[in-house]
Amino acid sequence: MRTITFNELRKIKDSLPEGSIHRIAESLQVSDETVRNYFGGANYKFGQTVGIHIEKGPDGGVVELDDTTILDMALSMLNEKS
Template identity: 70%
Template structure:
């Protein structure tokens, strides 16, 4: 499932996650921590992989087109658990 979100919205979700969430998401989904960080705007492609995130310049940090929302959905689920 694809989704478009602003870069600032994506970063706000990342910044709202409890400490250790990148590692938890990675472990739960069988990914590396760096791949999850790259999904949220990181750029470490030596240790992590690209994961279908395309950023278009624009207001609010630009638009981010997500080819697969699995990581985002997992992050949102973790946020629901803590609130």
């Protein structure tokens, strides 16, 4: 489990190179919408819930991530980009 602010999580998503959401989804065999939901999206018609818990507060609130696999993959992609 990991805790991060909502704004930090969104900044990571917004910094990802084009196509990263799809690459993560394909690698984990989930839909693109499921990955977007992990980063704060709410399209549960086409994506699944992903074990994030948001508590409202400063800096967008605090997000507890039950599983950091998607976050770890995103951070790895950002490191490759640098």
